[in-house]
Amino acid sequence: MPKVGMEAERRRSLISATVDAIHESGYSDVTMAQIAKRAGVSGGLVHHYFGSKDQLLAATMRHLLNELGRAIREGLARAETPRERITAIIEGNFAVDQFRPAVIAAWLAFYVQSRTTESNKRLLSIYAARLASNLTHNLKAFMPRDKARHVAEGTASMIDGVWIRQALSDTHTDRQAAIAMVEDYVETQIAAHKAQ
Amino acid sequence: MPKVGMEAERRRSLISATVDAIHESGYSDVTMAQIAKRAGVSGGLVHHYFGSKDQLLAATMRHLLNELGRAIREGLARAETPRERITAIIEGNFAVDQFRPAVIAAWLAFYVQSRTTESNKRLLSIYAARLASNLTHNLKAFMPRDKARHVAEGTASMIDGVWIRQALSDTHTDRQAAIAMVEDYVETQIAAHKAQ
Amino acid sequence: MPKVGMEAERRRSLISATVDAIHESGYSDVTMAQIAKRAGVSGGLVHHYFGSKDQLLAATMRHLLNELGRAIREGLARAETPRERITAIIEGNFAVDQFRPAVIAAWLAFYVQSRTTESNKRLLSIYAARLASNLTHNLKAFMPRDKARHVAEGTASMIDGVWIRQALSDTHTDRQAAIAMVEDYVETQIAAHKAQ
Amino acid sequence: MPKVGMEAERRRSLISATVDAIHESGYSDVTMAQIAKRAGVSGGLVHHYFGSKDQLLAATMRHLLNELGRAIREGLARAETPRERITAIIEGNFAVDQFRPAVIAAWLAFYVQSRTTESNKRLLSIYAARLASNLTHNLKAFMPRDKARHVAEGTASMIDGVWIRQALSDTHTDRQAAIAMVEDYVETQIAAHKAQ
DNA sequence: AATGAATGAGTTTTCATTCAT
DNA sequence: GATGAATGAAAACTCATTCAT
Numbered sequence: 166m167p168k169v170g171m172e173a174e175r176r177r178s179l180i181s182a183t184v185d186a187i188h189e190s191g192y193s194d195v196t197m198a199q200i201a202k203r204a205g206v207s208g209g210l211v212h213h214y215f216g217s218k219d220q221l222l223a224a225t226m227r228h229l230l231n232e233l234g235r236a237i238r239e240g241l242a243r244a245e246t247p248r249e250r251i252t253a254i255i256e257g258n259f260a261v262d263q264f265r266p267a268v269i270a271a272w273l274a275f276y277v278q279s280r281t282t283e284s285n286k287r288l289l290s291i292y293a294a295r296l297a298s299n300l301t302h303n304l305k306a307f308m309p310r311d312k313a314r315h316v317a318e319g320t321a322s323m324i325d326g327v328w329i330r331q332a333l334s335d336t337h338t339d340r341q342a343a344i345a346m347v348e349d350y351v352e353t354q355i356a357a358h359k360a361q
Numbered sequence: 362m363p364k365v366g367m368e369a370e371r372r373r374s375l376i377s378a379t380v381d382a383i384h385e386s387g388y389s390d391v392t393m394a395q396i397a398k399r400a401g402v403s404g405g406l407v408h409h410y411f412g413s414k415d416q417l418l419a420a421t422m423r424h425l426l427n428e429l430g431r432a433i434r435e436g437l438a439r440a441e442t443p444r445e446r447i448t449a450i451i452e453g454n455f456a457v458d459q460f461r462p463a464v465i466a467a468w469l470a471f472y473v474q475s476r477t478t479e480s481n482k483r484l485l486s487i488y489a490a491r492l493a494s495n496l497t498h499n500l501k502a503f504m505p506r507d508k509a510r511h512v513a514e515g516t517a518s519m520i521d522g523v524w525i526r527q528a529l530s531d532t533h534t535d536r537q538a539a540i541a542m543v544e545d546y547v548e549t550q551i552a553a554h555k556a557q
Numbered sequence: 558m559p560k561v562g563m564e565a566e567r568r569r570s571l572i573s574a575t576v577d578a579i580h581e582s583g584y585s586d587v588t589m590a591q592i593a594k595r596a597g598v599s600g601g602l603v604h605h606y607f608g609s610k611d612q613l614l615a616a617t618m619r620h621l622l623n624e625l626g627r628a629i630r631e632g633l634a635r636a637e638t639p640r641e642r643i644t645a646i647i648e649g650n651f652a653v654d655q656f657r658p659a660v661i662a663a664w665l666a667f668y669v670q671s672r673t674t675e676s677n678k679r680l681l682s683i684y685a686a687r688l689a690s691n692l693t694h695n696l697k698a699f700m701p702r703d704k705a706r707h708v709a710e711g712t713a714s715m716i717d718g719v720w721i722r723q724a725l726s727d728t729h730t731d732r733q734a735a736i737a738m739v740e741d742y743v744e745t746q747i748a749a750h751k752a753q
Numbered sequence: 754m755p756k757v758g759m760e761a762e763r764r765r766s767l768i769s770a771t772v773d774a775i776h777e778s779g780y781s782d783v784t785m786a787q788i789a790k791r792a793g794v795s796g797g798l799v800h801h802y803f804g805s806k807d808q809l810l811a812a813t814m815r816h817l818l819n820e821l822g823r824a825i826r827e828g829l830a831r832a833e834t835p836r837e838r839i840t841a842i843i844e845g846n847f848a849v850d851q852f853r854p855a856v857i858a859a860w861l862a863f864y865v866q867s868r869t870t871e872s873n874k875r876l877l878s879i880y881a882a883r884l885a886s887n888l889t890h891n892l893k894a895f896m897p898r899d900k901a902r903h904v905a906e907g908t909a910s911m912i913d914g915v916w917i918r919q920a921l922s923d924t925h926t927d928r929q930a931a932i933a934m935v936e937d938y939v940e941t942q943i944a945a946h947k948a949q
Numbered sequence: 950a951a952t953g954a955a956t957g958a959g960t961t962t963t964c965a966t967t968c969a970t
Numbered sequence: 971g972a973t974g975a976a977t978g979a980a981a982a983c984t985c986a987t988t989c990a991t
Contacts, residue, residue, distance in 0.1 A: 171954070191477035193389030197982065207956045212983060270476060277473050280466060280529055281387035289529070319519070319542055326522025333476050333485070346515055350546065353553045360556065367971090393965060403973045405967080414965060563950095583869035585781030589986060599952045601988080610986060662868060669865050672858060672921050673779035681921070711934055715907070718914025725868055725877070738907055742938065745945045752948065759975070785961060795977045800962060 176214055176224070179204050183225045188267035192274035197221075226275040226285055229268065230292055236260035241299075247306035251320075254299055255347045258324050259340050264331070266338055273332040276325075296321055304351075308358045316354045323350045372410055372420070375400050379421045384463035388470035393417075422471040422481055425464065426488055432456035437495075443502035447516075450495055451543045454520050455536050460527070462534055469528045472521075492517055500547075504554045512550045519543045568606055568616070571596050575617045580659035584666035589613075618667040618677055621660065622684055628652035639698035643712075646691055647739045650716050651732050656723070658730055665724045668717075688713055696743075700750045708746045715742045764802055764812070767792050771813045776855035780862035785809075814863040814873055817856065818880055824848035829887075835894035839908075842887055843935045846912050847928050852919070854926055861920040864913075884909055892939075896946045904942045911935045 182204035186195045197218055201208045215221035237257030244253040262268065279285035300317035301310075308316065327343045378400035382391045393414055397404045411417040433453030440449040458464065475481035496513035497506075504512065523539045574596035578587045589610055593600045607613040629649030636645040654660065671677035692709035693702075700708065719735045770792035774783045785806055789796045803809035825845030832841040850856065867873035888905035889898075896904065915931045 175954090189477075191474060193474070194477070196980085198980095208982085209957065209984080210955060213955075216983095218982065273473055273476075276525070276529070277469055278387060278389070280469075281385075281390070286529075319546065322522035322526055322542065323515070323519055323546075324522070325525050326518035326520065329472070329521050329525055330518055333472070333482075346518060350515065350519075353549050356553060357549045360552075392963085404965085405973060405975095406971085408966065409972075581869075583866060585866070586869070588984085600986085601952060601954095602950080604987065605951075665865055665868075668917070668921070669861055670779060670781070672861075673777075673782070678921075711911070711938065714914035714918055714934065715911055715938075716914070717917050718910035718912065721864070721913050721917055722910055725864070725874075738910065742907065742911075745941050748945060749941045763975090784959085786959095796961085797963080797978065798976060801976075806961065 172214070175206070175210070179206070179211060179214060179221065180225045180228050183221060184229070184271040185267050187274050188270040192278060222275075223284060225271065226288065229272055229275065230288055233258070233260075233263055234292065236263055247303040250303045251300065251351055252348065254296070254303075255320070255324065255351070256344055258328075258347075259343045261340065264338055264340050264343070269328065269332045269338065273329060293321070307355045312358060316351070319354070320347060320351055323347045368410070371402070371406075375402070375407060375410060375417065376421045376424050379417060380425075380467040381463050383470050384466040388474060418471075419480060421467065422484060425468055425471065426484055429454070429456075429459055430488070432459060443499040446499045447496065447547060448544065450492070450499075451516070451520070451547070452540055454524075454543075455539045457536065460534050460536050460539070462528075465524065465528045465534065469525060489517070500551075503551045508554060512547070515550065516543060516547055519546045564606070567598070567602075571598070571603060571606060571613065572617045572620050575613060576621075576663040577659050579666050580662040584670060614667075615676060617663065618680065621664055621667065622680055625650070625652075625655055626684070628655060639695040642695045643692065643743060644740065646688070646695075647712070647716065647743070648736055650720075651735045653732065656730055656732050656735070658724075661720060661724045661730065665721055685713070699747045704750060708743070711746070712739060712743055715739050760802070763794070763798070767794075767799060767802060767809065768813045768816050771809060772817070772859040773855050775862050776858040780866060810863075811872060813859065814867075815876065817860055817863065818876055821846070821848075821851055822880065824851055835891040838891045839888065839939055840936065842884070842891075843908070843912065843939070844932055846916075847931045849928065852926055852928050852931070857916065857920045857926065861917060881909070895943045900946060904939070907942070908935060908939055911938045
């Protein structure tokens with residue numbers, strides 16, 4: 166009797182190996198052989214589970230998106246006020262698991278890759294729309310709809326900017342500083358509106 | 362007819378073809394044949410002028426960096442106050458030539474690629490350091506050194522964030538909105554400090 | 558419940574799956590996995606019963622030859638005159654079981670494959686020799702030995718030709734028309750000889 | 754300046770190598786490497802000229818069909834009576850170039866392969882329809898339309914049957930015997946009709 | 950006996966690079 | 971300088987076969 170659940174475990178470990186391989190070599194230089202070796206399996210097995218390189222990469226991206234969505238949802242579940250919800254969204258974007266160098270690197274690679282890959286693009290735009298709507302909704306507690314929409318866009322830009330700079334930085338990633346940077350943006354915008 | 366300048370022209374047109382090819386297919390799918398075809402020359406000629414694909418890509422990235430540097434320098438030359446210089450730096454980052462979709466896409470590709478390519482990384486970090494130092498220096502006219510450094514980092518993050526989002530957006534690029542977003546960040550930060 | 562006969566049944570069902578798989582995908586595209594799936598068993602089992610793909614294919618071809626031989630022998634057993642025996646041979650070649658599209662397709666595939674596979678070739682040439690000798694012997698009742706040998710060769714050619722055309726035709730296979738075509742050839746040849 | 758006309762020559766030599774390789778190893782065992790070696794070029798070049806293995810095989814089949822069509826057309830051009838035209842069609846099917854062992858083997862392989870390959874099937878059915886119509890038309894000079902159609906089908910079957918048997922025979926191919934066999938069929942049928 | 954996970958050898962395919970013309 | 975034919979190394983992919991369970 167073959168090991169039940171082996172498939173899920175293998176898929177997980179191959180996706181993890183893919184993330185690490187992208188971190189090490191960059192998206193455009195990753196090979197199936199490299200991923201297989203990292204996962205400690207034969208090259209053939211990767212095809213057995215994912216069918217093709219493209220499908221493995223797509224599955225990896227979906228996995229990263231799901232993890233990110235989960236992190237944000239968990240934070241939101243604990244938040245009670247709009248302000249707390251904004252913080253939850255920001256912190257969710259820099260959740261511990263998401264903010265490991267390898268994950269950041271892979272994220273960024275997929276993010277950029279999605280420009281030319283239709284299916285990736287679709288996945289990302291769903292996530293982006295949800296983020297924008299979520300932020301806008303909670304910012305409306307502090308400012309009019311138009312301004313809220315604008316600040317939401319600024320917050321999303323800041324998150325992406327902090328992220329990309331972390332991906333490229335040599336220094337150890339710093340969650341707290343990343344979160345503080347975005348929070349500062351939001352806080353200042355809210356304060357600026359109150360002051361008017 | 363003298364052939365002087367022919368070489369420079371060929372190199373320029375090949376670099377331009379490279380930028381367009383990256384825009385169309387993404388960094389990891391670009392081939393030499395594609396670039397040659399786009400430039401209307403034979404595959405062999407690309408090697409004749411650049412030696413290798415890596416060198417062509419490196420030259421393309423250097424070109425983009427130079428253009429960006431030039432745009433910023435030109436703006437700075439016309440600016441007279443610290444506040445104007447900050448605006449010049451921001452606007453330089455979204456100069457017309459820089460903000461065509463193909464250039465944005467290529468920029469982003471190199472930006473991300475630089476994570477795993479040492480020579481690219483070096484080029485970028487020089488530029489990044491100059492940007493940070495420039496912004497910090499001018500922000501010190503409005504706030505203490507530590508705060509200025511922090512806001513400079515925020516400004517750079519915001520620039521990167523706006524940029525990456527433009528690269529992925531379907532909508533026509535909008536220089537003015539991009540500039541306004543970053544200017545708003547800076548303005549709000551300066552105002553927030555004044556208010557304290 | 559005794560498992561006696563289980564093995565024979567499994568082998569039969571795997572051979573049948575092989576015939577169908579060849580019909581569907583063509584000889585050169587058939588895979589073990591496909592055959593196993595069709596037979597509703599695991600890939601490993603096919604090897605357990607047949608040892609290798611080559612052996613499975615060889616067994617399938619032997620099976621087809623045996624069935625054909627049996628069909629002809631049964632017809633011959635009921636025939637009483639030379640003319641009836643000729644008809645029995647022809648009809649045996651288009652016996653109901655032999656003339657299903659999948660069987661025709663598999664037959665043809667093996668037939669052609671035998672050109673480069675020594676073991677297949679041997680099997681076929683035994684059958685071909687028996688067919689030629691059988692036809693010749695019975696035709697000698699109507700014409701001299703040399704002429705009979707010649708007509709036997711023509712009959713065999715006509716049988717093969719009708720068969721290959723059925724394999725490629727889209728239309729539903731038509732036993733009666735196939736038989737009539739070959740019978741007509743034989744009849745006309747016999748008549749032509751008588752007329753001389 | 755590169756050699757003009759090199760491409761046509763290369764394509765011809767690769768198609769010829771493909772025919773020979775199929776003859777040697779059989780359709781299902783032919784590899785690109787084998788073909789390339791036979792043609793004395795690198796494996797990459799085959800892809801350069803044909804794009805893929807499938808396309809090379811398709812081009813080879815088209816070539817064989819064209820050659821056959823040309824042989825028949827040339828014969829028909831010299832024929833003056835219906836009877837001569839029938840002979841021309843038959844002889845064209847066994848023209849010298851067509852009747853080399855390697856060509857016969859490749860023909861047969863494609864013929865059978867076409868059962869599962871839609872594009873091949875289309876090519877063949879066009880040829881088959883033209884053959885049937887051509888034969889029927891000329892046979893009508895000797896018998897009523899229905900009978901002519903029937904004898905045309907028999908002639909085509911006989912041609913195919915003789916061909917497949919030649920492909921599998923060890924003995925040196927014998928054009929004259931092949932032609933005589935089909936001619937005999939036609940002649941006997943015409944005579945049989947007259948006698949009625 | 951039976952499974953199907955896993956392997957690895959073999960094949961197609963891609964593409965940067967070279968080179969004769 | 972310029973071409974594009976040709977190469978060959980590296981990559982993806984396929985699949986018969988093995989083997990632990």
